[in-house]
Amino acid sequence: MFSVLIKDKETKARTGLLRTAHGDIPTPIFMPVGTGGTVKGILQRDLAGDIKAKIILGNTYHLYLRPGTSVIKAAGGLHKFMSWSLPILTDSGGFQVFSLNSNRKLTEEGAHFKSHIDGSSHLFTPENVIDIQRIIGADIIMALDECAPFPCDYNYAKESVALTHRWLDRGVERFKTTEPLWGHEQFFFPIVQGGVFDDLRKMSAEKIAEAGMEGNAIGGLSVGEPAEEMYRTIEIVNEILPEDKPRYLMGVGTPANLLEAIERGIDMFDCVMPTRNGRNGMLFTSEGMINIKNQKWRNDFSSIDPEGASEVSRNFSKAYLRHLVVSGEILGGQISSIHNLAFYLKLVEQAREKIKDGSFKSWKAVMVKKLSIKL
């Protein structure tokens, strides 16, 4: 159940509340990615605590292969399995169909793929990914889609989006004819595709809106296209997606991407950037982006981010974190991830506040410039 609380007067930005069985999610929100039942390197305690995460992701493809559906089922669902009591959203595996494309083959029936772990053959269909996500028990489950690559020609994109739509019909049917396993409500989000082709995106947005689900997602972006193309596509799609449903931009992005998308009416985000890039030494701070591995931080004993959103941001110095990351210490990846995630969560929290007090547009303009600086 979603409700828009305040609409920004100068932009398409809005702030709202998405109520799920495991808790309320204020929007705009950023969702840390926890592919395999863990946000890599981060304790659940810190996710809910220092980081202030309201919802995290899981991944159907990865959890299905390991530990396997039977284990998740025996555990009583993913919430219990991983001791996480707040909301979870699971991606369907559509992105893996894209990113592991050398191991898969698409047919009308679904996505045939070989496990990246042991090479065994599997099939994901629009129906069985619903069944698997019922077992996982995520609060929000995603449709099986094909995330088309960039660049890709018009005809490929057209056929791809048509397949995604046919899969959607089957997914909706399965969703409507099955019940949650664990006694709590699950929402089903369909996904807009269509590459960077405006007519395909419009057509897709109409199809997805028609499904009448609790929320809607935009996929197939941030796959290599210029940021301006992405922003333009969001504008076109959001003209069509209903205003009274949350809009989830999948896989995005940089802090600046988030603000640009919020301005265009996006409510939900997920991205591996704060965690993966964090582990690799890239930090997002209130003063700009830094590569903590760079020599210039070697003797910089100032805190990681004085305005830091998390305790670790304020309590550890750049020099110490540089030492940890350069040395390959596990704690380096942990501190970087906690800091970056807290930074992202604080950013969307600020966005919500700025939308509420009517100063979003000017605040966003200043922030985008600041956040794009490489220190």
Added chain:
RNA sequence: GGGGAGAUACCAAAGCGGUCAACUGGGGCAGACUGUAAAUCUGUUGGCUGAUGCCUUCGGAGGUUCGAAUCCUCCUCUCCCCA
């Protein structure tokens, strides 16, 4: 006292007459990363130069040769084995 092995760039270690400014690994430096097959991957690592190129390098000093990190002589140092 006797016998043997070796000294190569920041470190380790290849190379044994020209295709060597010198394989490879580590370390250093820098870059990439957007619904996570990622605590991963890429580039670079003598000097000058936009590039071709030029200059100085393989313990030291000489020598052989058209040409030497590679062959010869001496010197310095290190390590191993036997007494």
